[in-house]
Amino acid sequence: MRARILLRQCLAAQPFWVTIAVLIICAAMSWLEPDSFPTRDNLFNITRNFAYIGIMALGMMAVIITGGIDLSVGSVMGLTGIICGLVLQAGYSWWLAVLAGLGAGALCGLVNGALVAYVGLPSFVVTLGMLAAARSFAVVLSENKMIYEFGPDGDIFTAIGGGEITGISNMVWLLLVLTLAFGFVFRFTRWGRHVYAVGGNEAAARLAGVAVNRIKLQAFMLCALTSAIAAIMVVGWQGSAINALGTGYELRVIASTVIGGANLMGGEGGAYAALIGATLIEVIRNSLLMAGIDSNWQGAFVGAFIVLAVLLERIRGRRAD
Amino acid sequence: MAVLELKAISKHFGAIEALSQVDFALEGGEIVGLMGDNGAGKSTLVKIMAGNFPPSNGQMLLDGRPVHFHRPVDARAAGIEVVYQDLALCNNLSAAANVFLAREKTRGFGPFRILDDRAMNERSRELFAELKSETLPAEKVRMMSGGQRQAVAIARTHLSRAKIVLMDEPTAAISVRQVAEVLDLLRRLREQGMAVVLISHRMPDVFGVADRIVVLRRGHKVADKPIGNSSPEEVTGLITGAIRAA
Numbered sequence: 001m002r003a004r005i006l007l008r009q010c011l012a013a014q015p016f017w018v019t020i021a022v023l024i025i026c027a028a029m030s031w032l033e034p035d036s037f038p039t040r041d042n043l044f045n046i047t048r049n050f051a052y053i054g055i056m057a058l059g060m061m062a063v064i065i066t067g068g069i070d071l072s073v074g075s076v077m078g079l080t081g082i083i084c085g086l087v088l089q090a091g092y093s094w095w096l097a098v099l100a101g102l103g104a105g106a107l108c109g110l111v112n113g114a115l116v117a118y119v120g121l122p123s124f125v126v127t128l129g130m131l132a133a134a135r136s137f138a139v140v141l142s143e144n145k146m147i148y149e150f151g152p153d154g155d156i157f158t159a160i161g162g163g164e165i166t167g168i169s170n171m172v173w174l175l176l177v178l179t180l181a182f183g184f185v186f187r188f189t190r191w192g193r194h195v196y197a198v199g200g201n202e203a204a205a206r207l208a209g210v211a212v213n214r215i216k217l218q219a220f221m222l223c224a225l226t227s228a229i230a231a232i233m234v235v236g237w238q239g240s241a242i243n244a245l246g247t248g249y250e251l252r253v254i255a256s257t258v259i260g261g262a263n264l265m266g267g268e269g270g271a272y273a274a275l276i277g278a279t280l281i282e283v284i285r286n287s288l289l290m291a292g293i294d295s296n297w298q299g300a301f302v303g304a305f306i307v308l309a310v311l312l313e314r315i316r317g318r319r320a321d
Numbered sequence: 322m323a324v325l326e327l328k329a330i331s332k333h334f335g336a337i338e339a340l341s342q343v344d345f346a347l348e349g350g351e352i353v354g355l356m357g358d359n360g361a362g363k364s365t366l367v368k369i370m371a372g373n374f375p376p377s378n379g380q381m382l383l384d385g386r387p388v389h390f391h392r393p394v395d396a397r398a399a400g401i402e403v404v405y406q407d408l409a410l411c412n413n414l415s416a417a418a419n420v421f422l423a424r425e426k427t428r429g430f431g432p433f434r435i436l437d438d439r440a441m442n443e444r445s446r447e448l449f450a451e452l453k454s455e456t457l458p459a460e461k462v463r464m465m466s467g468g469q470r471q472a473v474a475i476a477r478t479h480l481s482r483a484k485i486v487l488m489d490e491p492t493a494a495i496s497v498r499q500v501a502e503v504l505d506l507l508r509r510l511r512e513q514g515m516a517v518v519l520i521s522h523r524m525p526d527v528f529g530v531a532d533r534i535v536v537l538r539r540g541h542k543v544a545d546k547p548i549g550n551s552s553p554e555e556v557t558g559l560i561t562g563a564i565r566a567a
Binding site for chain 1: 393394397403405409410411412413414418422423424425427434435436477
Protein backbone atom coordinates (compact mmCIF):
# COMPACT_ATOMS: atom_id res chain seq x y z
CA MET A 1 0.00 0.00 0.00
CA ARG A 2 2.65 2.44 1.11
CA ALA A 3 4.97 1.41 -1.72
CA ARG A 4 2.13 1.90 -4.20
CA ILE A 5 1.39 5.40 -2.91
CA LEU A 6 5.09 6.20 -3.18
CA LEU A 7 5.20 4.92 -6.75
CA ARG A 8 2.09 6.89 -7.66
CA GLN A 9 3.56 10.08 -6.20
CA CYS A 10 6.76 9.45 -8.12
CA LEU A 11 4.94 8.98 -11.42
CA ALA A 12 2.87 12.11 -10.82
CA ALA A 13 5.92 14.22 -10.04
CA GLN A 14 7.48 16.40 -12.68
CA PRO A 15 11.11 15.87 -11.52
CA PHE A 16 10.71 12.17 -12.26
CA TRP A 17 9.77 12.78 -15.88
CA VAL A 18 12.42 15.46 -16.32
CA THR A 19 15.00 12.94 -15.08
CA ILE A 20 13.75 10.45 -17.67
CA ALA A 21 14.03 13.16 -20.34
CA VAL A 22 17.62 13.95 -19.32
CA LEU A 23 18.56 10.27 -19.46
CA ILE A 24 16.94 9.80 -22.87
CA ILE A 25 18.69 12.85 -24.34
CA CYS A 26 22.04 11.74 -22.90
CA ALA A 27 21.56 8.22 -24.29
CA ALA A 28 20.54 9.54 -27.70
CA MET A 29 23.46 11.96 -27.84
CA SER A 30 25.92 9.27 -26.78
CA TRP A 31 24.65 7.13 -29.64
CA LEU A 32 24.60 9.92 -32.22
CA GLU A 33 27.85 11.61 -31.20
CA PRO A 34 29.92 8.86 -29.55
CA ASP A 35 33.18 10.74 -30.09
CA SER A 36 32.22 14.10 -28.64
CA PHE A 37 29.22 13.87 -26.27
CA PRO A 38 30.06 11.15 -23.73
CA THR A 39 33.66 12.28 -23.33
CA ARG A 40 35.13 13.17 -19.97
CA ASP A 41 35.78 16.76 -21.05
CA ASN A 42 32.28 17.34 -22.32
CA LEU A 43 30.60 15.86 -19.26
CA PHE A 44 32.90 17.94 -17.06
CA ASN A 45 31.83 21.04 -18.98
CA ILE A 46 28.13 20.24 -18.91
CA THR A 47 28.07 19.57 -15.19
CA ARG A 48 30.09 22.68 -14.39
CA ASN A 49 27.92 24.83 -16.62
CA PHE A 50 24.71 23.89 -14.88
CA ALA A 51 26.28 23.77 -11.42
CA TYR A 52 26.17 27.52 -10.76
CA ILE A 53 22.72 27.85 -12.31
CA GLY A 54 21.58 24.95 -10.13
CA ILE A 55 23.03 26.58 -7.00
CA MET A 56 21.06 29.75 -7.72
CA ALA A 57 17.97 27.70 -8.58
CA LEU A 58 18.03 26.19 -5.08
CA GLY A 59 17.72 29.63 -3.50
CA MET A 60 15.17 30.68 -6.10
CA MET A 61 13.20 27.57 -5.23
CA ALA A 62 12.78 28.77 -1.63
CA VAL A 63 11.34 32.08 -2.87
CA ILE A 64 9.11 30.47 -5.49
CA ILE A 65 7.69 27.95 -3.00
CA THR A 66 6.62 30.85 -0.79
CA GLY A 67 4.77 32.22 -3.81
CA GLY A 68 7.25 34.98 -4.64
CA ILE A 69 9.78 35.47 -7.42
CA ASP A 70 13.27 36.96 -7.47
CA LEU A 71 14.24 38.60 -10.75
CA SER A 72 17.39 40.12 -9.28
CA VAL A 73 19.54 36.96 -8.97
CA GLY A 74 21.65 37.69 -12.06
CA SER A 75 22.38 41.28 -11.02
CA VAL A 76 23.08 40.27 -7.42
CA MET A 77 25.52 37.72 -8.82
CA GLY A 78 27.22 40.47 -10.86
CA LEU A 79 27.43 42.83 -7.89
CA THR A 80 28.78 40.25 -5.45
CA GLY A 81 31.30 39.07 -8.06
CA ILE A 82 32.64 42.62 -8.45
CA ILE A 83 32.82 43.07 -4.69
CA CYS A 84 34.83 39.84 -4.34
CA GLY A 85 37.14 41.01 -7.11
CA LEU A 86 37.65 44.43 -5.51
CA VAL A 87 38.46 42.94 -2.11
CA LEU A 88 41.01 40.58 -3.67
CA GLN A 89 42.45 43.34 -5.85
CA ALA A 90 42.97 45.47 -2.74
CA GLY A 91 45.22 42.70 -1.43
CA TYR A 92 42.98 41.29 1.27
CA SER A 93 42.77 37.59 2.01
CA TRP A 94 40.51 35.12 0.15
CA TRP A 95 38.20 34.50 3.07
CA LEU A 96 37.55 38.20 3.45
CA ALA A 97 36.59 38.29 -0.22
CA VAL A 98 34.22 35.36 0.35
CA LEU A 99 32.71 37.04 3.41
CA ALA A 100 32.33 40.35 1.60
CA GLY A 101 30.60 38.61 -1.29
CA LEU A 102 28.24 36.72 1.00
CA GLY A 103 27.60 39.87 3.04
CA ALA A 104 26.75 41.91 -0.05
CA GLY A 105 24.43 39.12 -1.21
CA ALA A 106 22.73 38.93 2.17
CA LEU A 107 22.22 42.69 2.15
CA CYS A 108 20.54 42.58 -1.28
CA GLY A 109 18.33 39.76 -0.05
CA LEU A 110 17.51 41.71 3.09
CA VAL A 111 16.36 44.71 1.06
CA ASN A 112 14.29 42.52 -1.29
CA GLY A 113 12.81 40.50 1.55
CA ALA A 114 12.03 43.44 3.81
CA LEU A 115 10.22 45.32 1.03
CA VAL A 116 8.22 42.24 0.08
CA ALA A 117 7.48 40.82 3.53
CA TYR A 118 7.12 43.89 5.74
CA VAL A 119 6.19 46.69 3.33
CA GLY A 120 4.00 44.36 1.31
CA LEU A 121 5.16 45.28 -2.20
CA PRO A 122 4.85 42.65 -4.95
CA SER A 123 8.06 40.64 -5.25
CA PHE A 124 7.99 41.08 -9.03
CA VAL A 125 8.32 44.86 -8.67
CA VAL A 126 10.80 44.88 -5.81
CA THR A 127 13.22 42.45 -7.43
CA LEU A 128 12.86 44.12 -10.83
CA GLY A 129 14.07 47.26 -9.07
CA MET A 130 16.93 45.32 -7.52
CA LEU A 131 17.78 43.86 -10.93
CA ALA A 132 18.45 47.39 -12.21
CA ALA A 133 19.99 48.77 -9.01
CA ALA A 134 22.43 45.92 -8.27
CA ARG A 135 23.69 45.89 -11.87
CA SER A 136 24.19 49.63 -11.70
CA PHE A 137 26.14 49.32 -8.43
CA ALA A 138 28.31 46.65 -10.07
CA VAL A 139 29.11 48.95 -13.01
CA VAL A 140 29.82 51.93 -10.77
CA LEU A 141 31.97 49.98 -8.28
CA SER A 142 34.00 48.34 -11.04
CA GLU A 143 34.39 51.68 -12.85
CA ASN A 144 33.27 49.61 -15.81
CA LYS A 145 36.56 47.70 -15.90
CA MET A 146 37.33 44.03 -15.69
CA ILE A 147 39.00 43.02 -12.43
CA TYR A 148 41.62 40.32 -12.88
CA GLU A 149 44.66 41.29 -10.76
CA PHE A 150 43.62 39.39 -7.68
CA GLY A 151 46.53 40.10 -5.34
CA PRO A 152 48.35 37.62 -3.10
CA ASP A 153 45.33 35.42 -2.25
CA GLY A 154 44.10 35.22 -5.84
CA ASP A 155 45.47 31.70 -6.31
CA ILE A 156 43.51 30.31 -3.39
CA PHE A 157 40.36 32.06 -4.59
CA THR A 158 40.68 30.71 -8.14
CA ALA A 159 41.46 27.26 -6.78
CA ILE A 160 38.13 27.23 -4.90
CA GLY A 161 36.01 28.05 -7.92
CA GLY A 162 38.12 26.54 -10.65
CA GLY A 163 39.47 23.44 -8.95
CA GLU A 164 38.28 19.87 -9.11
CA ILE A 165 38.15 16.88 -6.79
CA THR A 166 38.35 13.36 -8.25
CA GLY A 167 37.75 14.71 -11.72
CA ILE A 168 34.57 16.58 -10.85
CA SER A 169 34.50 20.35 -10.63
CA ASN A 170 34.31 21.88 -7.15
CA MET A 171 31.24 23.74 -8.29
CA VAL A 172 29.45 20.48 -9.01
CA TRP A 173 30.38 19.09 -5.60
CA LEU A 174 29.07 22.25 -4.01
CA LEU A 175 25.82 21.93 -5.96
CA LEU A 176 25.40 18.35 -4.77
CA VAL A 177 26.07 19.26 -1.15
CA LEU A 178 23.71 22.24 -1.29
CA THR A 179 21.00 20.17 -2.98
CA LEU A 180 21.16 17.64 -0.16
CA ALA A 181 21.13 20.45 2.43
CA PHE A 182 18.18 22.25 0.83
CA GLY A 183 16.35 18.96 0.33
CA PHE A 184 16.79 18.17 3.99
CA VAL A 185 15.62 21.60 5.11
CA PHE A 186 12.59 21.62 2.80
CA ARG A 187 11.49 18.13 3.75
CA PHE A 188 12.45 17.63 7.37
CA THR A 189 12.46 20.94 9.23
CA ARG A 190 9.72 23.17 10.61
CA TRP A 191 11.16 26.03 8.59
CA GLY A 192 10.76 24.05 5.39
CA ARG A 193 7.20 23.07 6.27
CA HIS A 194 6.37 26.71 6.90
CA VAL A 195 7.86 27.76 3.57
CA TYR A 196 5.40 25.42 1.83
CA ALA A 197 2.55 26.60 4.07
CA VAL A 198 3.16 30.25 3.14
CA GLY A 199 3.05 29.35 -0.55
CA GLY A 200 0.03 27.10 -0.16
CA ASN A 201 -2.20 29.56 1.67
CA GLU A 202 -0.58 32.62 3.14
CA ALA A 203 -3.67 33.75 5.07
CA ALA A 204 -4.14 30.30 6.57
CA ALA A 205 -0.50 30.10 7.58
CA ARG A 206 -0.75 33.48 9.25
CA LEU A 207 -3.92 32.51 11.12
CA ALA A 208 -2.30 29.29 12.28
CA GLY A 209 0.57 31.28 13.76
CA VAL A 210 3.30 30.83 11.14
CA ALA A 211 5.70 33.78 11.13
CA VAL A 212 4.87 34.51 7.49
CA ASN A 213 6.84 37.76 7.17
CA ARG A 214 9.96 36.31 8.69
CA ILE A 215 9.80 33.21 6.46
CA LYS A 216 9.48 35.38 3.35
CA LEU A 217 12.38 37.60 4.40
CA GLN A 218 14.54 34.55 5.04
CA ALA A 219 13.63 33.00 1.69
CA PHE A 220 14.74 36.14 -0.16
CA MET A 221 17.97 36.31 1.84
CA LEU A 222 18.66 32.66 1.12
CA CYS A 223 18.05 33.25 -2.58
CA ALA A 224 20.45 36.21 -2.71
CA LEU A 225 23.02 34.19 -0.74
CA THR A 226 22.98 31.41 -3.32
CA SER A 227 23.56 34.06 -6.01
CA ALA A 228 26.56 35.27 -4.01
CA ILE A 229 27.86 31.71 -3.66
CA ALA A 230 27.49 31.19 -7.41
CA ALA A 231 29.33 34.47 -8.03
CA ILE A 232 32.22 33.49 -5.76
CA MET A 233 32.60 30.17 -7.57
CA VAL A 234 32.31 31.59 -11.08
CA VAL A 235 34.70 34.49 -10.45
CA GLY A 236 37.18 31.98 -9.05
CA TRP A 237 36.74 29.66 -12.03
CA GLN A 238 37.10 32.41 -14.63
CA GLY A 239 39.89 34.20 -12.76
CA SER A 240 38.28 37.56 -13.37
CA ALA A 241 35.28 39.61 -12.30
CA ILE A 242 33.24 41.49 -14.86
CA ASN A 243 30.21 43.63 -14.08
CA ALA A 244 28.18 41.86 -16.78
CA LEU A 245 28.43 38.55 -14.89
CA GLY A 246 25.03 36.92 -14.53
CA THR A 247 23.24 39.06 -17.09
CA GLY A 248 20.07 37.25 -18.12
CA TYR A 249 20.64 34.40 -15.67
CA GLU A 250 17.34 35.12 -13.91
CA LEU A 251 15.63 33.55 -16.90
CA ARG A 252 17.75 30.39 -16.80
CA VAL A 253 17.40 30.10 -13.02
CA ILE A 254 13.63 30.58 -12.98
CA ALA A 255 13.31 28.25 -15.97
CA SER A 256 15.27 25.59 -14.05
CA THR A 257 12.89 25.69 -11.10
CA VAL A 258 9.76 25.71 -13.23
CA ILE A 259 10.96 22.94 -15.53
CA GLY A 260 11.91 20.94 -12.43
CA GLY A 261 8.32 21.20 -11.22
CA ALA A 262 8.02 24.35 -9.13
CA ASN A 263 4.66 26.10 -9.31
CA LEU A 264 4.92 29.85 -9.88
CA MET A 265 1.77 30.24 -7.79
CA GLY A 266 3.72 28.86 -4.84
CA GLY A 267 3.50 25.81 -2.62
CA GLU A 268 5.12 23.25 -4.92
CA GLY A 269 8.73 22.42 -5.67
CA GLY A 270 11.82 20.90 -4.10
CA ALA A 271 15.59 20.82 -4.08
CA TYR A 272 15.96 17.98 -6.56
CA ALA A 273 13.57 19.80 -8.91
CA ALA A 274 15.99 22.75 -9.04
CA LEU A 275 18.94 20.47 -9.79
CA ILE A 276 17.26 18.40 -12.47
CA GLY A 277 15.67 21.47 -14.12
CA ALA A 278 19.08 23.12 -14.45
CA THR A 279 20.51 19.86 -15.78
CA LEU A 280 17.89 19.51 -18.50
CA ILE A 281 18.44 23.03 -19.81
CA GLU A 282 22.20 22.60 -20.04
CA VAL A 283 22.01 19.13 -21.56
CA ILE A 284 19.70 20.47 -24.25
CA ARG A 285 21.94 23.48 -24.89
CA ASN A 286 24.98 21.24 -25.19
CA SER A 287 23.14 18.87 -27.50
CA LEU A 288 22.09 21.73 -29.75
CA LEU A 289 25.69 22.88 -29.99
CA MET A 290 26.83 19.37 -30.88
CA ALA A 291 24.09 19.03 -33.45
CA GLY A 292 25.54 22.13 -35.07
CA ILE A 293 22.60 24.38 -34.26
CA ASP A 294 23.41 28.05 -33.64
CA SER A 295 23.69 28.57 -29.88
CA ASN A 296 21.62 31.74 -30.18
CA TRP A 297 18.59 29.46 -30.46
CA GLN A 298 19.02 28.58 -26.81
CA GLY A 299 16.87 31.48 -25.62
CA ALA A 300 14.01 30.35 -27.82
CA PHE A 301 14.20 26.86 -26.39
CA VAL A 302 14.42 28.01 -22.78
CA GLY A 303 11.51 30.40 -23.28
CA ALA A 304 9.39 27.73 -24.93
CA PHE A 305 10.25 25.32 -22.12
CA ILE A 306 9.10 27.70 -19.40
CA VAL A 307 5.74 28.20 -21.05
CA LEU A 308 5.42 24.50 -21.78
CA ALA A 309 6.23 23.53 -18.18
CA VAL A 310 3.68 25.98 -16.80
CA LEU A 311 1.12 24.74 -19.32
CA LEU A 312 1.72 21.14 -18.25
CA GLU A 313 1.34 22.19 -14.62
CA ARG A 314 -1.95 23.91 -15.47
CA ILE A 315 -3.28 20.82 -17.22
CA ARG A 316 -2.26 18.53 -14.37
CA GLY A 317 -3.71 20.95 -11.82
CA ARG A 318 -7.04 20.98 -13.63
CA ARG A 319 -7.17 17.22 -13.59
CA ALA A 320 -6.41 17.13 -9.85
CA ASP A 321 -9.26 19.54 -9.12
CA MET B 322 -21.38 28.68 35.29
CA ALA B 323 -20.83 30.02 31.81
CA VAL B 324 -17.49 29.20 30.15
CA LEU B 325 -17.54 32.51 28.34
CA GLU B 326 -19.63 35.50 29.21
CA LEU B 327 -19.86 38.79 27.37
CA LYS B 328 -21.46 41.64 29.29
CA ALA B 329 -22.85 44.76 27.61
CA ILE B 330 -20.43 44.54 24.71
CA SER B 331 -20.39 47.52 22.31
CA LYS B 332 -18.17 48.15 19.34
CA HIS B 333 -17.89 51.33 17.31
CA PHE B 334 -16.03 51.78 14.05
CA GLY B 335 -15.86 55.55 13.87
CA ALA B 336 -19.44 56.75 13.88
CA ILE B 337 -20.82 53.33 13.02
CA GLU B 338 -22.10 51.28 15.91
CA ALA B 339 -21.57 47.65 14.94
CA LEU B 340 -22.66 46.23 18.31
CA SER B 341 -24.49 47.88 21.14
CA GLN B 342 -24.94 46.51 24.65
CA VAL B 343 -24.89 42.85 23.66
CA ASP B 344 -24.93 40.21 26.41
CA PHE B 345 -23.88 36.74 25.40
CA ALA B 346 -23.14 33.66 27.49
CA LEU B 347 -21.87 30.28 26.49
CA GLU B 348 -22.01 27.02 28.49
CA GLY B 349 -19.78 24.00 28.03
CA GLY B 350 -21.42 21.23 26.01
CA GLU B 351 -23.85 23.40 24.13
CA ILE B 352 -24.17 24.58 20.57
CA VAL B 353 -25.41 28.12 20.16
CA GLY B 354 -26.67 29.19 16.77
CA LEU B 355 -25.76 32.81 16.05
CA MET B 356 -27.95 34.26 13.33
CA GLY B 357 -28.53 37.60 11.71
CA ASP B 358 -28.52 39.34 8.37
CA ASN B 359 -25.35 40.63 6.73
CA GLY B 360 -24.15 43.59 8.76
CA ALA B 361 -26.13 42.60 11.85
CA GLY B 362 -22.93 42.31 13.86
CA LYS B 363 -22.32 38.55 13.86
CA SER B 364 -18.79 38.70 12.58
CA THR B 365 -17.97 41.67 14.80
CA LEU B 366 -19.09 39.67 17.82
CA VAL B 367 -17.10 36.63 16.72
CA LYS B 368 -14.03 38.73 16.02
CA ILE B 369 -14.19 40.18 19.53
CA MET B 370 -14.37 36.68 21.00
CA ALA B 371 -11.54 35.54 18.71
CA GLY B 372 -9.32 38.42 19.77
CA ASN B 373 -9.14 40.14 16.37
CA PHE B 374 -9.96 43.43 18.10
CA PRO B 375 -11.11 44.48 21.57
CA PRO B 376 -14.64 45.77 22.27
CA SER B 377 -15.18 49.53 22.65
CA ASN B 378 -17.14 48.94 25.83
CA GLY B 379 -18.18 46.01 27.95
CA GLN B 380 -16.56 43.11 29.67
CA MET B 381 -15.57 39.61 28.68
CA LEU B 382 -15.34 36.87 31.32
CA LEU B 383 -13.69 33.51 30.76
CA ASP B 384 -14.54 30.99 33.50
CA GLY B 385 -15.68 33.97 35.57
CA ARG B 386 -12.42 35.91 35.23
CA PRO B 387 -12.15 39.08 33.14
CA VAL B 388 -10.02 38.67 30.00
CA HIS B 389 -8.63 41.13 27.46
CA PHE B 390 -7.60 39.83 24.08
CA HIS B 391 -5.40 42.02 21.92
CA ARG B 392 -4.44 39.52 19.27
CA PRO B 393 -5.90 36.21 18.01
CA VAL B 394 -3.02 34.42 19.70
CA ASP B 395 -4.31 35.60 23.11
CA ALA B 396 -7.73 34.08 22.48
CA ARG B 397 -6.20 30.86 21.24
CA ALA B 398 -4.02 30.62 24.32
CA ALA B 399 -7.17 31.00 26.43
CA GLY B 400 -8.81 28.06 24.64
CA ILE B 401 -10.91 29.80 21.99
CA GLU B 402 -10.45 28.51 18.44
CA VAL B 403 -12.03 29.77 15.24
CA VAL B 404 -12.85 27.63 12.23
CA TYR B 405 -13.04 30.07 9.34
CA GLN B 406 -15.54 30.05 6.53
CA ASP B 407 -12.91 29.55 3.85
CA LEU B 408 -11.42 26.90 6.16
CA ALA B 409 -7.95 28.41 6.13
CA LEU B 410 -6.17 25.22 5.12
CA CYS B 411 -3.05 24.78 3.00
CA ASN B 412 -4.12 22.66 0.03
CA ASN B 413 -0.57 21.68 -0.78
CA LEU B 414 0.08 20.08 2.61
CA SER B 415 -1.16 16.82 4.08
CA ALA B 416 -4.06 16.66 6.50
CA ALA B 417 -1.70 16.01 9.41
CA ALA B 418 0.59 18.88 8.39
CA ASN B 419 -2.43 21.19 8.44
CA VAL B 420 -3.61 19.93 11.82
CA PHE B 421 -0.17 20.60 13.27
CA LEU B 422 0.65 23.76 11.29
CA ALA B 423 2.77 26.11 13.41
CA ARG B 424 2.80 23.61 16.27
CA GLU B 425 4.64 20.78 14.59
CA LYS B 426 5.95 17.90 16.61
CA THR B 427 9.70 17.53 16.24
CA ARG B 428 12.32 15.10 17.45
CA GLY B 429 16.03 15.43 18.02
CA PHE B 430 17.95 17.36 20.62
CA GLY B 431 18.66 21.01 21.29
CA PRO B 432 18.49 23.12 18.13
CA PHE B 433 18.91 20.03 15.92
CA ARG B 434 15.33 19.03 15.48
CA ILE B 435 13.47 17.47 12.57
CA LEU B 436 9.77 17.05 11.93
CA ASP B 437 8.23 13.98 13.51
CA ASP B 438 5.75 13.16 10.74
CA ARG B 439 5.10 9.70 12.09
CA ALA B 440 3.93 11.06 15.46
CA MET B 441 1.88 13.83 13.80
CA ASN B 442 0.18 11.33 11.46
CA GLU B 443 -0.53 9.03 14.40
CA ARG B 444 -2.08 11.78 16.52
CA SER B 445 -4.08 13.08 13.56
CA ARG B 446 -5.41 9.59 12.94
CA GLU B 447 -6.64 9.51 16.54
CA LEU B 448 -8.27 12.93 16.22
CA PHE B 449 -10.03 11.96 12.98
CA ALA B 450 -11.17 8.73 14.64
CA GLU B 451 -12.63 10.72 17.56
CA LEU B 452 -14.53 12.78 15.01
CA LYS B 453 -15.53 9.56 13.25
CA SER B 454 -14.22 11.03 10.03
CA GLU B 455 -12.62 8.97 7.28
CA THR B 456 -9.76 11.36 6.66
CA LEU B 457 -6.32 10.00 5.89
CA PRO B 458 -3.57 11.93 7.74
CA ALA B 459 -1.00 11.66 4.96
CA GLU B 460 -3.33 12.66 2.14
CA LYS B 461 -3.03 16.13 0.67
CA VAL B 462 -5.92 18.45 1.55
CA ARG B 463 -6.26 19.36 -2.16
CA MET B 464 -7.71 15.89 -2.79
CA MET B 465 -10.30 16.11 -0.03
CA SER B 466 -14.04 16.62 0.08
CA GLY B 467 -15.59 19.57 1.89
CA GLY B 468 -16.57 17.36 4.82
CA GLN B 469 -13.04 16.02 5.18
CA ARG B 470 -11.67 19.57 5.06
CA GLN B 471 -14.01 20.50 7.90
CA ALA B 472 -12.71 17.51 9.85
CA VAL B 473 -9.15 18.74 9.35
CA ALA B 474 -10.07 22.27 10.45
CA ILE B 475 -11.92 20.94 13.50
CA ALA B 476 -9.13 18.52 14.37
CA ARG B 477 -6.89 21.59 14.62
CA THR B 478 -9.11 22.96 17.37
CA HIS B 479 -9.07 19.58 19.14
CA LEU B 480 -5.33 19.46 19.15
CA SER B 481 -5.11 22.60 21.24
CA ARG B 482 -7.76 21.26 23.67
CA ALA B 483 -9.93 24.25 22.97
CA LYS B 484 -12.90 24.85 25.27
CA ILE B 485 -14.75 27.07 22.85
CA VAL B 486 -15.01 26.67 19.09
CA LEU B 487 -16.36 29.44 16.90
CA MET B 488 -17.58 28.08 13.56
CA ASP B 489 -18.03 30.69 10.85
CA GLU B 490 -20.49 29.41 8.21
CA PRO B 491 -19.12 25.86 8.22
CA THR B 492 -21.77 24.60 5.83
CA ALA B 493 -21.76 27.48 3.36
CA ALA B 494 -19.39 26.07 0.77
CA ILE B 495 -20.14 22.36 0.75
CA SER B 496 -22.59 19.93 -0.81
CA VAL B 497 -25.82 18.92 0.87
CA ARG B 498 -24.57 15.42 1.59
CA GLN B 499 -21.50 16.76 3.35
CA VAL B 500 -23.56 19.12 5.49
CA ALA B 501 -24.85 16.14 7.46
CA GLU B 502 -21.26 15.04 8.01
CA VAL B 503 -20.29 18.46 9.35
CA LEU B 504 -23.31 18.68 11.64
CA ASP B 505 -22.28 15.29 13.04
CA LEU B 506 -18.83 16.73 13.73
CA LEU B 507 -20.45 19.55 15.71
CA ARG B 508 -22.50 17.09 17.76
CA ARG B 509 -19.31 15.21 18.54
CA LEU B 510 -17.67 18.39 19.82
CA ARG B 511 -20.68 18.96 22.07
CA GLU B 512 -20.46 15.39 23.43
CA GLN B 513 -16.89 16.15 24.44
CA GLY B 514 -18.05 19.10 26.50
CA MET B 515 -16.98 21.91 24.18
CA ALA B 516 -18.96 25.05 23.72
CA VAL B 517 -19.69 25.71 20.05
CA VAL B 518 -20.90 28.91 18.43
CA LEU B 519 -22.38 28.18 15.01
CA ILE B 520 -22.63 31.22 12.79
CA SER B 521 -24.87 30.33 9.89
CA HIS B 522 -27.37 31.59 7.37
CA ARG B 523 -28.85 28.17 6.92
CA MET B 524 -31.96 27.75 9.05
CA PRO B 525 -32.14 23.91 8.76
CA ASP B 526 -28.58 23.52 10.01
CA VAL B 527 -29.10 25.72 13.04
CA PHE B 528 -32.40 24.06 13.92
CA GLY B 529 -30.77 20.68 13.30
CA VAL B 530 -28.00 20.92 15.87
CA ALA B 531 -28.22 24.05 18.01
CA ASP B 532 -29.47 24.01 21.62
CA ARG B 533 -30.02 27.72 21.80
CA ILE B 534 -30.42 30.49 19.29
CA VAL B 535 -29.19 34.07 19.44
CA VAL B 536 -30.36 36.58 16.85
CA LEU B 537 -28.68 39.90 16.14
CA ARG B 538 -30.21 42.76 14.19
CA ARG B 539 -28.41 46.03 13.52
CA GLY B 540 -26.01 45.47 16.39
CA HIS B 541 -28.67 44.62 18.97
CA LYS B 542 -29.49 41.24 20.39
CA VAL B 543 -33.17 40.65 19.62
CA ALA B 544 -33.52 37.05 20.77
CA ASP B 545 -31.73 34.54 22.99
CA LYS B 546 -33.80 31.45 23.70
CA PRO B 547 -33.78 27.62 23.64
CA ILE B 548 -34.25 26.33 20.12
CA GLY B 549 -37.32 24.38 21.19
CA ASN B 550 -39.18 27.58 22.05
CA SER B 551 -38.57 29.09 18.66
CA SER B 552 -39.31 28.30 15.05
CA PRO B 553 -37.70 29.05 11.70
CA GLU B 554 -40.59 31.42 10.95
CA GLU B 555 -40.01 33.37 14.14
CA VAL B 556 -36.26 33.56 13.53
CA THR B 557 -36.83 34.78 9.97
CA GLY B 558 -39.09 37.47 11.34
CA LEU B 559 -36.49 38.44 13.94
CA ILE B 560 -33.72 38.63 11.35
CA THR B 561 -35.70 40.79 8.95
CA GLY B 562 -37.26 42.95 11.68
CA ALA B 563 -40.84 41.80 11.07
CA ILE B 564 -40.79 40.66 14.70
CA ARG B 565 -39.10 43.24 16.92
CA ALA B 566 -37.89 40.95 19.69
CA ALA B 567 -38.58 37.57 21.27
